[in-house]
Amino acid sequence: MNRAEHFRYTGLEVSDDTLTGHWELDGRHFVEHVHFENTGPLRRPALAGVAQVWYLLAGLSYYKAGAARTVDLGETPVGAAGRALVEAALRDGLGEYSYRNDLVLDDVTLVGGAPVATFSPDVDPSRVLIPFGGGIDSVVTVQELDHLERSLFVVSPAGGRFAPLEATAAVTGLAIVRATRHLDPQILRGDVNFFNGHVPVTAMVSALAAVAAVASGHGAVAMSNEHSASAPNLRWRGRDINHQWSKSWIAELLLADALAERVGDDFFIGSFLRDRSELWVAARFAAAPQFHHVFRSCNRAFAQQPGQRARQWCGTCDKCLFINLILAPFLERDGLREIFASEPLSDSRLEPTLRSLVGLGLEHKPFECVGDPDESAVALRRVSELPQWADVARLADVARLTSPERDFDELLQRQGRSRVPAHWLR
Numbered sequence: 001m002n003r004a005e006h007f008r009y010t011g012l013e014v015s016d017d018t019l020t021g022h023w024e025l026d027g028r029h030f031v032e033h034v035h036f037e038n039t040g041p042l043r044r045p046a047l048a049g050v051a052q053v054w055y056l057l058a059g060l061s062y063y064k065a066g067a068a069r070t071v072d073l074g075e076t077p078v079g080a081a082g083r084a085l086v087e088a089a090l091r092d093g094l095g096e097y098s099y100r101n102d103l104v105l106d107d108v109t110l111v112g113g114a115p116v117a118t119f120s121p122d123v124d125p126s127r128v129l130i131p132f133g134g135g136i137d138s139v140v141t142v143q144e145l146d147h148l149e150r151s152l153f154v155v156s157p158a159g160g161r162f163a164p165l166e167a168t169a170a171v172t173g174l175a176i177v178r179a180t181r182h183l184d185p186q187i188l189r190g191d192v193n194f195f196n197g198h199v200p201v202t203a204m205v206s207a208l209a210a211v212a213a214v215a216s217g218h219g220a221v222a223m224s225n226e227h228s229a230s231a232p233n234l235r236w237r238g239r240d241i242n243h244q245w246s247k248s249w250i251a252e253l254l255l256a257d258a259l260a261e262r263v264g265d266d267f268f269i270g271s272f273l274r275d276r277s278e279l280w281v282a283a284r285f286a287a288a289p290q291f292h293h294v295f296r297s298c299n300r301a302f303a304q305q306p307g308q309r310a311r312q313w314c315g316t317c318d319k320c321l322f323i324n325l326i327l328a329p330f331l332e333r334d335g336l337r338e339i340f341a342s343e344p345l346s347d348s349r350l351e352p353t354l355r356s357l358v359g360l361g362l363e364h365k366p367f368e369c370v371g372d373p374d375e376s377a378v379a380l381r382r383v384s385e386l387p388q389w390a391d392v393a394r395l396a397d398v399a400r401l402t403s404p405e406r407d408f409d410e411l412l413q414r415q416g417r418s419r420v421p422a423h424w425l426r
Contacts, residue, residue: 004066
């Protein structure tokens with residue numbers, strides 16, 4: 001396929017409850033609507049500034065169709081921090097997309113853009129909005145921040161709400177601020193002339209959460225991205241390729257700076273789990289049994305089209321095996337089997353996936369939201385030592401081949417840097 005020449009940002013409309021973004025790819029028009037519920041009116045200066053950050057990132061969902069050589073921001077306000085975010089999202093946020101399509105985007109030229117203005121939002125720093133996906137990460141963030149005034153932020157597709165997410169959110173008992181995305185039908189149905197691939201969705205959701213927070217008076221957004229989200233899957237043509245780039249430390253800093261450029265330092269966005277490992281999160285989740293039989297981290301439950309959504313854990317995908325693996329050191333085997341209605345860890349057909357998770361695969365770590373190989377290897381070593389798993393000798397065989405740099409106890413301690421405010425900590 002041939003690459004497009006020009007991608008243009010042609011306008012953002014802000015009504016009382018809806019954002020509407022417009023973009024053009026070599027003259028082909030794309031439009032996306034995002035409808036908000038349980039917020040105040042969006043049509044305010046500070047809201048417009050935050051919404052423009054979402055608009056800049058959301059354009060990548062349509063840019064990817066043609067991988068245009070020139071990106072024209074038009075009259076969209078964009079300061080130095082906003083431009084740095086867009087440039088990184090184009091090259092690193094689309095890293096997996098570039099790798100899979102064998103497209104090098106180093107030749108993309110970014111032009112246009114108008115001056116950016118700063119407005120002070122009317123928000124309360126003690127009120128925290130938590131983007132909630134129904135998996136163990138956001139559940140733990142909700143539980144750990146229970147000394148603060150919290151609300152959930154949920155993004156739903158136009159095709160209908162995700163049942164497991166809604167059920168898990170209901171267990172928290174917290175109010176929900178919601179956004180419903182109406183993607184352009186051209187992207188949903190696809191086109192033989194379109195490139196396809198992964199875009200930095202979490203960065204887009206984070207920006208929408210910032211819109212929702214400012215609109216509802218919340219002074220902070222607490223993301224749930226762990227330390228290992230910064231670990232790349234592989235290195236390709238001199239660049240790290242990270243499926244979770246938009247959950248990474250650098251993406252957090254870039255997004256925070258771009259928002260501060262528009263609304264100052266009174267508003268905060270950052271990950272509560274930034275200095276925590278997947279194993280620490282699993283340990284905390286294991287201690288919250290009220291969520292065990294409603295949560296879901298299998299991506300097959302979250303297809304855009306309702307008819308394609310799995311009604312239970314599939315038990316065979318990379319994510320199912322990974323979640324099974326990191327919970328196994330902390331839950332009884334019978335209880336774990338009840339949660340999944342299967343036992344991915346003892347399924348010999350999944351050994352190639354297991355090897356990939358712990359860094360022994362023939363290829364890279366799976367392009368999924370899973371921990372780094374060190375974390376998975378440490379979890380596997382601990383599971384292989386437990387008497388209840390002794391009959392699955394294959395686990396010990398694979399574990400002996402690993403050589404993680406950290407041990408189990410170390411991974412239950414803080415990892416690396418964090419921007420978490422002091423009042424978020426107990």
